[in-house]
Amino acid sequence: MGFKEKINLDNLPNHIAVIMDGNGRWAAKQGESRVFGHEHGVNSVRETAEAAAELGIGYLTLYAFSTENWNRPKFEVDALMTLFVDTIQREIETLNKNNIRLNAIGDLKSLPGENYRKLMDTIDETRNNDRMVLTLAMSYSARWEITEAVRRIITDKENQQLNAEEITENFFSNYLNTNDMPDPELLIRTSGEKRISNFLLWQIAYAELYFTPILWPEFTKEDFYEAIVNYQSRERRFGLTSEQIKS
Ligand code: FPP
Numbered sequence: 001m002g003f004k005e006k007i008n009l010d011n012l013p014n015h016i017a018v019i020m021d022g023n024g025r026w027a028a029k030q031g032e033s034r035v036f037g038h039e040h041g042v043n044s045v046r047e048t049a050e051a052a053a054e055l056g057i058g059y060l061t062l063y064a065f066s067t068e069n070w071n072r073p074k075f076e077v078d079a080l081m082t083l084f085v086d087t088i089q090r091e092i093e094t095l096n097k098n099n100i101r102l103n104a105i106g107d108l109k110s111l112p113g114e115n116y117r118k119l120m121d122t123i124d125e126t127r128n129n130d131r132m133v134l135t136l137a138m139s140y141s142a143r144w145e146i147t148e149a150v151r152r153i154i155t156d157k158e159n160q161q162l163n164a165e166e167i168t169e170n171f172f173s174n175y176l177n178t179n180d181m182p183d184p185e186l187l188i189r190t191s192g193e194k195r196i197s198n199f200l201l202w203q204i205a206y207a208e209l210y211f212t213p214i215l216w217p218e219f220t221k222e223d224f225y226e227a228i229v230n231y232q233s234r235e236r237r238f239g240l241t242s243e244q245i246k247s
Helices: 023-029 034-055 067-071 074-097 113-125 142-155 169-173 221-232 242-246
Strands: 015-019 059-066 100-105 132-140 186-189 208-211
Touching: 023 034, 034 059, 034 074, 034 132, 034 221, 059 067, 059 074, 067 074, 067 132, 074 100, 074 113, 074 132, 100 113, 132 142, 186 221, 208 221
Parallel strands: 015 059, 015 186, 059 132, 100 132, 186 208
Antiparallel strands: none
């Protein structure tokens, strides 16, 4: 029996976030360049998005490019930017056919102008789809997002008369890039690294963390199903005791 058959469809996470890691190491194992690894990583993006939509996951968020990734060699950054745009444009039809809405979070204005425009166009072309929201985190880091939220709270004209007590967790969440989505219940990271790397720090407060040694270009639907089965084996307590949860 495969992992898919073991999934309890009544207990699916509504939002899964993924740190796609290991493209460079996978490429090195083949004696190829890092860019070759990123190109193959696109297949895993497709597999994962397809698997998530088929299962009925509401939100899939992929960490595609961090704020820190801008410091990689220019050649690699340029290749990644081209790959993002080409892939997104190539997949518009599939996204629409499968009723998937594309979304992006991060400091999107820092993307090269052409990339930004094409990304916005694709987001616009898929805006009416409502089966699943596929969010790409691009030029994203959680500390940037949180700092930006604080700036916007202070500069927002509506807040000029605000009292400190009015700043609740809910109020603050509304200023994050993810204000229109639920928090992820499951965070997957590939490649064996056990770090969060500045991804969704606020939103993963209660997420289950799943680390797999599989390198991203080798990550398949079956690996995705395995992560969900593992998630479903855990008891989510949210600070309560096991006895409280069971009663
Ligand atoms: C991390 O692996 C991966 C990235 C920085 C880029 C992720 C991009 C893709 C999977 C390509 C396509 C994506 C979309 C959304 C179209 P790494 O380079 O850090 O690998 P390493 O740790 O082995 O060096």
